[in-house]
Amino acid sequence: MIKTRLTEMFGVETPLVMGGMTGVGYAPLVAAVANAGALGFITAHHSQSAEELFAEIKKCRDLTDKPFGVNLTLLPSLNPIPYDEYRRAIIESGIKIVETAGRAPTDHLPDFKANGVKVIHKCTSVRHSVSAVKHGVDVISIDGFECAGHPGEDDIGLIVLLPATVDAVGDIPVIASGGMADGRSLMAALMLGAEGVNMGTRFMATKECAIHENVKRKIVENTERDTLLTNRTLRNTSRVARNAVSEEVVAIQQDPTKTIEDVRHLVAGSRGRANVLGEGDTDGGIWTVGQSQGLIHDIPTCKELVQNIMRQAEQVAERRLKLGIAA
Numbered sequence: 001m002i003k004t005r006l007t008e009m010f011g012v013e014t015p016l017v018m019g020g021m022t023g024v025g026y027a028p029l030v031a032a033v034a035n036a037g038a039l040g041f042i043t044a045h046h047s048q049s050a051e052e053l054f055a056e057i058k059k060c061r062d063l064t065d066k067p068f069g070v071n072l073t074l075l076p077s078l079n080p081i082p083y084d085e086y087r088r089a090i091i092e093s094g095i096k097i098v099e100t101a102g103r104a105p106t107d108h109l110p111d112f113k114a115n116g117v118k119v120i121h122k123c124t125s126v127r128h129s130v131s132a133v134k135h136g137v138d139v140i141s142i143d144g145f146e147c148a149g150h151p152g153e154d155d156i157g158l159i160v161l162l163p164a165t166v167d168a169v170g171d172i173p174v175i176a177s178g179g180m181a182d183g184r185s186l187m188a189a190l191m192l193g194a195e196g197v198n199m200g201t202r203f204m205a206t207k208e209c210a211i212h213e214n215v216k217r218k219i220v221e222n223t224e225r226d227t228l229l230t231n232r233t234l235r236n237t238s239r240v241a242r243n244a245v246s247e248e249v250v251a252i253q254q255d256p257t258k259t260i261e262d263v264r265h266l267v268a269g270s271r272g273r274a275n276v277l278g279e280g281d282t283d284g285g286i287w288t289v290g291q292s293q294g295l296i297h298d299i300p301t302c303k304e305l306v307q308n309i310m311r312q313a314e315q316v317a318e319r320r321l322k323l324g325i326a327a
Helices: 005-010 029-036 050-063 083-093 111-113 124-135 158-168 182-189 214-221 245-252 271-277 291-295 303-320
Strands: 016-018 039-043 069-074 097-102 116-124 139-143 176-177 197-198 227-230 238-240
Touching: 016 029, 016 303, 029 039, 029 050, 029 303, 039 050, 039 097, 050 083, 069 083, 083 111, 111 116, 116 124, 124 139, 124 158, 139 158, 158 176, 158 182, 182 197, 182 303, 227 245
Parallel strands: 016 039, 016 197, 039 069, 069 097, 097 116, 116 139, 139 176, 176 197
Antiparallel strands: 227 238
């Protein structure tokens, strides 16, 4: 078994993480990830109140006795998000691991620290990682340009961004995110200084994930070239699946004078969740996926996936040792 500071810190069996994903991170999948020996996160934004989040956490606890956490993505929103309620639900329910993303979780850290909650903060740049560490986060999850969702605006691939972040944050553990999908990814990340890897797209294509089967099959069918970057001109870049809607958005945004109002009806998350993740129309809206889909060729259970990744990682390590290279 591969043990790292990540497995020791959070009491999980493997250094594999499934971070929070909107429309995906519900209790049944998170519990399956936990039971498989990895660390999964419930997405708090799915809940409208502290009570709903309490219920989702309880549902997960009914399905697993293994560690899991809650994701808080701290971004501007047209509708107020009850972050204070989420924090209360996390603390009062006894959750000890939180993944944050977006802006630095400065206002949440004192309460989390006082209640023994460890905070993993996801960043897309070295400078933001250094700032988050100064604020007091416990772990950095560094997101390379290959990732699904928001890769930031610097366009730095993980093979450079990961070791640069490890060098910059000192003794703080770092999780590699973006482009991670198999045992080779894990071993490469560990060699570059990471304590584990975060995989989103890979866990979408599992039996327990509650998205439509058409979407899972599309991930398997797609290659690494089947993503597009939207909202580049708005400085809010998103990596999404290449489809009819994302191609239309990119075409509109070739004109730099266009604003979010010109594409709002196309990029609405509610449209993608309903039409794509729910109904299975993969051209029905914007949906998030990473370049790692080019490495995904099957739809296993979470248990099978974790076992396969760890087996491949150990085989990679053995091959390197046979070549006389210390793993």
